[in-house]
Amino acid sequence: MAAGAEHGLKRIVWQSKFMEYSADFLHTSCMHSLILILDQFTTRLLSSCCKMSNLMSEGITIVEDLHKNREPVPEMKAIYFMRPTAMCVDAFINDFKPKPKYKAAYVFFTDYCPDDLFDKMKKNCAKHIKVCKEINISFLPLEAQVSVDSFSLLWPSIVDQTLETIANQIVTLCATLDEYPGVRYKKYSQPALTHFTCLAELVDNKLARHYELDDNSKKKGKTQAQLLIVDRALDPVSPILHELTFQAMAYDLIPIKDNNYEYKLKDGSKKEALLNEEDELWVKLRHMHIAEDLAVGADAEGQKVKDPMRMLLPVLLHPHDTTDKIRAVLLYIFSLNGTTAENLNKLIQHVKIEDESGYILNWKHLGVPILSTPSMFSFRKQPRKDRSDKETYNVSRWTPVIKDIMEDAVENKLEVKDWPYQSECPSAWNGSRAVSARQKHKGSSPDDLRSGSRLIVFVLGGVSYSEMRCAYEVTHANKSCEVIIGSTHILTPRGLLEDIYNLDK
Secondary structure: OOOOOOOHHHHHHHOOHHHHHHHHHHHHOOOOOEEEEEOHHHHHHHHHHOOHHHHHOOOEEEEEEOOOOOOOEEEEEEEEEEOOOHHHHHHHHHOOOOOOOEEEEEEEEOOOOOHHHHHHHHHHHHHHEEEEEEOOOOOEEEEOOEEEOOOOOOHHHOOHHHHHHHHHHHHHHHHHOOOOOEEEEOOOOOHHHHHHHHHHHHHHHHHHHHOOOOOOOOOOOOOOEEEEEEEHHHOOOHHHOOOOEHHHHHHHHOOEEOOEEEEEOOOOOEEEEEOOOOOHHHHHHOOOEOOOOOOOOEOOOOOEOOOHHHHHHHHHHOOOOHHHHHHHHHHHHHHHOOEOHHHHHHHHHHHOOHHHOHHHHHHHHHOOOOEOOOOOOOOOOOOOOOOOOOOOOHHHOOOOHHHHHHHHHHOOOOOOOOOOEOOOOOHHHOOOOOOOOOOOOOOOOHHHHOOOEEEEEEEEOOEEHHHHHHHHHHHHHOOOEEEEEEEOOEEOHHHHHHHHHHHHO
16 A cells, blocks of 8 residues: 555555555556546545545546536546445436446445445446445544544434434444444433434444454454443533633634635735644644633632632623633533523523523533433433642643543443443453443453553544544553544534524524
8 A cells, every 4th residue: 555644543544445446456457547536525535544646656547526527538447436325326327328438437335335226326337337345434534543424413413314324434433443342322311311322222233234244254253442422411511612722722713624724924825724644743733732611610729619600700791702601601501510590591691692592502402401400310410530630731620521431441440330331342341340241251451451452432413622632642641542532523612502503493
């Protein structure tokens, strides 16, 4: 494979079955150049993990958009890398009817192609298709240890069909990593959140089917990996805080789209900067504090905040941006695990959003308590670790809840009653604290068992940049386990508030 591709997830994707199949085809083909045809998703996928020079070294000289008009090149063979959707299949068929645009087609789907679409292709242009394969890559390797899907949706907006697709994408990530993990999920007592566990069941069943038989016709056993499935209700604080590390702050305050930042030079001309892992300075700086919050529940000296309202009022009375005031009110409500209806109405009036109260009220759709309740199903907050002796900056004392979860998982400290396994526990994680119902034997030393293991964390409903950073920090601190974090999409504070506001639209 070509040198210079990304590390971690990106390198793994670059060295995936798609490139292996296309390279094998190229080496056995009498043609010296190929056309690569991509849809919108696969364009983003390849762009995230390779350069044009990498493709050219594999014999690909032209890259085209599947959904745009293209000139016929009947003497060349074409590789189609696309999603198995009706739109993509119809566009493909149109390339060969009534007259073929290319000499032959080599088709690679990102994941499972439904039978009706496969039969449609076969009926209309079977003689032109030389290869048709499903290669199980339907996720975006955003960074070395970060993966995202293609759904900018919060949990209440997700329907069964979307959930099915998300499960498929998680399975393709595991397949690309060659991992068959034990699947665990956060168990909630309140009925509004229990149905989200069906995602864990879907993923576990699909993994079992995928690994039913390996290349040697033998059933693949569980690997040294865990997959934790959590949802946004676990930690509503992190994605609305002003994070003071470079990457999170940049995406919070600067208009950055698709990792591109456009800025003006002194002469008035515009220039673009691409913020990705090709930029060594960006990789070095992105997790660093910008100097070199109610959210913590304690002041800088570690004393518990007894009256959070006294800290909130100056923010509401100051001529701050309305969005920042909404974020402050939410932090106040989250810190109390909900407030009274009377108090809530006063807060909404202070911020002057009586006609836009959905910014605050709609968090209930995520299972986050806005109104305090004595119900037996009341929301139980995740216990937090004491990190008072580890923080460097007084203004950066909040640590995302997901970091506690990652550390406890790596150290085998997650309680099974709170984080049950969907089926069986991999032997590498079957220690004294985390024992599945199916396996009761004692494990060896956790460090010996988990050497070279992976922890995959999937957050349903979006992940913040501060939570992404945690994957790197926990990996760095625990050399024996690599942590990979994935989600449906990336969250910024303002973007999340707009998503919340639109939930009841």
